[in-house]
Amino acid sequence: MPYKSFIRPILFKKDPERTHDAMSRRLHSLSKSAVAKNLLKFLFSFQHKKLGIHFAGLRFENPVGLAAGFDKNAQVFPIMPSFGFGFVEIGTITGQAQHGNPKPRLFRLDKDEALINRFGFNSFGAEKISQILQKTKKPSFPLGINIGKTKIVPMENAVDDYLFSFGLLFPYADYVVVNVSSPNTPNLRALQDKDKLLVLMQKIQEKNHELAEKQGVWSKPLFVKIAPDLTFEQIDDVLSVIRETNCMGVIATNTTITRENLKTNIKEDGGLSGKPVRKKSTDIIKYIYEKTHGTLPIMGVGGIFTAQDAYSKIKAGATLVQVYTGFVYEGPSTVKKINKGLVCLLNKDGIHSLQDAVGLDHKRNILFTILCFPKSRNNLLSHFLDAIKKIDRIIASAPSGIPLAACLAFLSQKPMAYVRTKAKSHGKQNQVEGVIIEHSKVACVADHESLPLMQDVVKEKNCVCQTNIFVDAPFDFRNKNIENLKKINLPMQEISPEHIAEVLLDLKAVTLNVRQPYTYASGIRSPIYCDNRLLISHPQEWRVIITTMLSVVKRLGPFDVIAGTSTAGIPHAAVLSLILSLPLVYVKDTEITGFLKKGQRVLVVEDLVSTGQSSIQVVKTLREYGVIVEHCLAIFTYNFPQAIKSFEETQCQLNTLCNFDNLIEKAEEKNYLSPKEKIIALRWNKNPERWKP
Incomplete structure (x- = not known):
């Protein structure tokens, strides 16, 4: 039976909190039935090997968890994996039992697909919930426990209140979340201030190690849940506390107190969740991942309704994500659809595992x-x-x-x-x-x-x-003492074509063989073979070439991008892009490797031009992408009439450091060619297609 078209309209006619409580009671009853759990699992769960992930020392079957707030009092968590969840977080649980704020305190914003709540940590209290957990079979999935401050406890006693809850709930948690970001408990968010948070987390961490030692178990991974309304400077303070106290990570984010761009005309206090908070939470995840260079584990929460929503947060830097409001609006098949969609998105991007997608927006191999x-x-x-x-x-x-x-x-x-x-x-x-x-x-x-x-x-x-x-591995700058690269200072000197020809001849980059001619890719046979690729094996001579190329580039420019022809043009293009601090691409036939933006001015760099067809193809490929290509720079050209004509027709100017005439004259001068060989070479150059050895 369709949830959104039939069931949801009926449920949404009723009071939101009463509806939630009624559903919780039904789920609590079903959680006692193995048959019910297995049936629901058959209908609403999805498993795939790509979704499994290790996080905080725990194994998760998939990255989608149930966020805190849905199961405040540990009533329904045993059955939630049957709806596809890979883990569940219960709470927020306070030290003392409390009713929370007066009703009504939960509001739907249907047009915005959002909720506003001001529950105020309604909780059975840590003692009663610890008793419930003690009587419940240990779950086979990771269970997080979220703890917060009791409302009537003065701020000066807040640390003791958290410690009380932590001590009682420690045995049952796979990880613990310290909630200092709910907007519905007076002054709670003040605990996000650096000094107060530092004291709180130090004390909880001390208690954590103490209990672990007493019980002979590992200490619990600690997470801090932050508000989406913090400034980046405030987030930096929280991150510094997390690092200093060796907490495991951060949950980003809680509900927001802002009311930006809402379609629903509602004036209710409380925390806003759902689609309106999606972008803000993702932006904060991106910031945290970038700020910590991906070293801090992040759980992403806020506005996750679809697989793409979850994937965006994962690529931003979250290893796990949590859902609450999306589950309310999308229904029992929400998580199944998200997990199925994640596998499709991973396959589309050619990613073999979920772990490889974490922080993908930041990763630069x-x-x-x-x-x-x-x-x-x-x-x-x-x-x-x-x-x-x-x-x-x-x-x-x-x-x-x-x-x-x-x-x-x-x-x-x-x-x-x-x-x-x-x-x-x-x-x-x-x-x-x-x-x-x-x-x-x-x-x-x-x-x-x-x-x-x-x-x-x-x-x-x-x-x-x-x-x-x-080169296909990500590079991590963390914990590396990197000195600044010294500026490359080359003389602004354009070496003469004759000198360039001499350099090539001295390297034996040019050879003559009338009896066994070289055959170009175009099929033309040649008694002369010019192999400029030898330059890269001779640093001093290569430096002369690059110096001259640089002078030409500065005369022709400016350019936005340097493009190397694959493969022989790439080394020279790479060095020019390095010296000029410009981006680099390389092109083979119709394939471009690198990034371009339409309208950029691009210089094509070749090692040599014979018929010019491969160079012209590169120019066309780049232009089809929408960039401006007016110049091609090569070390050497044979000056074939066909090449000259092709570049003119393509309206791309060919610029070279030396040409065939320079080379032949210098070769004769240095006795690399006999007069007879020179005549053969000149005859070939005038009409290479018809030349015969």
């Missing part, structure tokens, strides 16, 4: 830090420069390892090479670009999938791998 976040990039490079001090050269997997490896190689003045996999008729073959000298001490920069490839190359070259840097 090493590759994307290098590509997208120039400021963080500098910190990351500073850390890894220290890790490669004792190695001889750097080897990267192509393409993902190249950006980091190039930056490290350039900064450390160490040679680098990269390894790419080429498809062959009999399978795949590793191809090394650059130079790897045997018996070198190397650092491998790769993603996890490429590690076997790197290990094969290292073994084949009889090298020793001193360190592995995985």
Whole structure:
């Protein structure tokens, strides 16, 4: 029977608190029946291996819990997992029994899908509830106990009141929540002030260790539940107390006293919950996760109605989430739908477990830090420069390892090479670009999938791998003494094309072979082969090239992003982006790796241009994304008429450091070519398609 279209309208015609109490009595009766619990579990629960998670030393079947307030007096918690909940938090429980505030004290805001409550901690009291828990079979799921201050207890005695409740309830809790954020107990929120909270949590933690030692058990994980109305400065104070007192974590957030953008015209005091508090609580979760670098466990509460609501809080930094108002509005299948939806969302994002999604909005793996976040990039490079001090050269997997490896190689003045996999008729073959000298001490920069490839190359070259840097791993700046990256000062000097040609020739980056010509990807055969990839294995010569490229970039710019062509253009693009503190992307065919925004000015960086077709494809791919591409910068071009025409038609200016004519003249001058070989090369260059050896 549809809950929202039939059952809810009937229930919502009645007084909210009376309805809740009636449902609680019915659930309490059903909780005594194993048949009822199993039937409800069959109807309303959902399990999946991706949802299981370890948190605070406890195992949770799924991340969705029942928030405190629904089961204040431990009446229905045994049956709630039958509705799909992975854990239950009971309370808030006070030291002394109390009726709470006068009725009415619970109000529905149907148009806003929200509730306002001003219960005021109506509670049986810690002593009676401890007796109830003692008589109840220990649950097979994690049980949290939420404790708060008795209303009539003066503030100066608040600590003793909390300690009394904690002592009685300690044996039955898997974790304990200290509630100092309810708006419905006078002056309670004052306990969130740093000094008062510090004293309270120190005393509770002392009691925690004392009881654990006496009873021969582990101390209980302690959480502080905070209000959504705190300023960031006040949240910082709470976080400092949590750290100082070694509490486990924080629950964010309780109900709010604000009334922003409500559709319902209601003037009732109390705490507002439901959809209106969703964004505020998520923003606070994000702030806490960012502030603590993901080290503090967070439970997220506030406005969770759907799987997407829960997922947003998880990606913001919450490991677990809790539901109350959403359960009231969405009905008994709420948690089942959330858990099913979470699995779908994890699958959609290609995430193997819930734990991997926690803080996903913040996680920047090493590759994307290098590509997208120039400021963080500098910190990351500073850390890894220290890790490669004792190695001889750097080897990267192509393409993902190249950006980091190039930056490290350039900064450390160490040679680098990269390894790419080429498809062959009999399978795949590793191809090394650059130079790897045997018996070198190397650092491998790769993603996890490429590690076997790197290990094969290292073994084949009889090298020793001193360190592995995985670019698909998240980088954690915590507890690392990172020095600021020194500013890179290069001379503003544009080296002549003849000098660039000389550098390439001296490196033997240019070879001539009339009898066994090189064949380009386009099918054109060439007696000349230019391999600029050797540059990255010769730090001093590479520095000359980068210095000249930098001068050209500054003359052509400004640019918002540097784009490297995969794979040979990536090392040069990475170093230029580093020096200019610009984001980096790399492009292969129609695939862009990195982030772009429409309207950004992008410079394409190549190592060499032959026919120009691959470079033009990169330009088109970028333009289809909505960015502005007016320039391509390459180290060398053959000056083929086809390439010149293609760039003109594409309305993209090709800028090069040297060209075929510069190279041939310098080669003849340095006796790299005989007069006869020069004639052959010039004849080929004029009409490469028709040239024959």
